[in-house]
Amino acid sequence: MAxxxxxxxxxxxxxxxxxxxxxxxxxxxxxxxxxxxxxPKSDKVFVSCVGDKTVLKGLSKAVFVKSQAQFSRFxxxxxxPENLGVDRFLxxxxxxxxxxxxxxxxxxxxxxxxFDLVRENGEHQGGLIMPGLGVxxxxxxxxxxxxxxxxxAPLANNTEDAWAFGTGxxxxxxxNTQIDAHLEQQxxxxxxxxxxxxxxxxYRLAHLVEIKENLVLDGLxxxxxxxx
Numbered sequence: 299m300a301x302x303x304x305x306x307x308x309x310x311x312x313x314x315x316x317x318x319x320x321x322x323x324x325x326x327x328x329x330x331x332x333x334x335x336x337x338p339k340s341d342k343v344f345v346s347c348v349g350d351k352t353v354l355k356g357l358s359k360a361v362f363v364k365s366q367a368q369f370s371r372f373x374x375x376x377x378x379p380e381n382l383g384v385d386r387f388l389x390x391x392x393x394x395x396x397x398x399x400x401x402x403x404x405x406x407x408x409x410x411x412x413f414d415l416v417r418e419n420g421e422h423q424g425g426l427i428m429p430g431l432g433v434x435x436x437x438x439x440x441x442x443x444x445x446x447x448x449x450x451a452p453l454a455n456n457t458e459d460a461w462a463f464g465t466g467x468x469x470x471x472x473x474n475t476q477i478d479a480h481l482e483q484q485x486x487x488x489x490x491x492x493x494x495x496x497x498x499x500x501y502r503l504a505h506l507v508e509i510k511e512n513l514v515l516d517g518l519x520x521x522x523x524x525x526x
Contacts, residue, residue, distance in 0.1 A: 305321065305340055305341040306522055307342070308320070308343075308345075308522065309344070309347075309360075310346045310385070311345065311347040311348065311350070311353060312385070312409060313408070314349075314408065314432070315327060315328050315329060315332075316329065316349075317512075317515060318337065318515075319515045324515070329353065334353075334355075337357070342359070343359060344361050345361065345362045345518075347362055348383055363388070365380055365386075369387075369520075370420070370524075372394055373420060374387070375425075383427075385514050386404075386406065386425065388516075389406055389517055390414055390416055390422060390517070392510075392513050392514070392517035393416070395516075396510070396516070397488055401415075401416065401484050401488065402416040402487070403416075403488070403489045404490045404513070405507075406493040406514075407491065407492070407495040407496050407499050408495060409430045410427055410429065411429065411431075411469065411472070413476050426476070428472055430493075430495065431448065431495055432446070434465040434469060435465050438461075443458070443462060443465075447462065448466045448498050449466055450466055450470060451463045452467075470499070474504050477504075490507065490510055490513070491507045491509050491510070492511060
């Protein structure tokens, strides 16, 4: 399900790329290749930003969305709701709208790897933040790698592969461990996977998940609709 608004530009600024939705079409551009001249002309602009907001310098009348304590059936678990990452907030309100009355584990696999648990009634139970695959592979200068290949071999016979396999297994082990733990506590749980690495990870997971690539932008559309 997607939520489209006529002539309203929705922008998601991450740490790696800028994505936007306009009149039903989606575009993704890496941060180094982005400039505001790429954006279509629009009546209104709503922005989700966890990266560098200065990439939109010169763009007038942009509304930078902040996380809220409540939105429709969503209720934040954070004591200071504004401290919840806006991308996580938007992903959750969108998932709740698309999958009502369903317990959800929402996993966003991008520069950061985040987990958020939501009850059937829309109450957020809290979440976790971990390094994503790219950050893991750049975390140790001696072995630093920009490879996005995810191979889950048990052992390697050279240092380059040992680092690639080790970080890959670390990432997948963390995801599978979280899914197992939440499924054990709450059996009727829908697992939603979003973010730039979602497809690559879903293919290698031991669990069945539903991929929703534009969950943050869909949440941004819901927010924009609520402002009209």
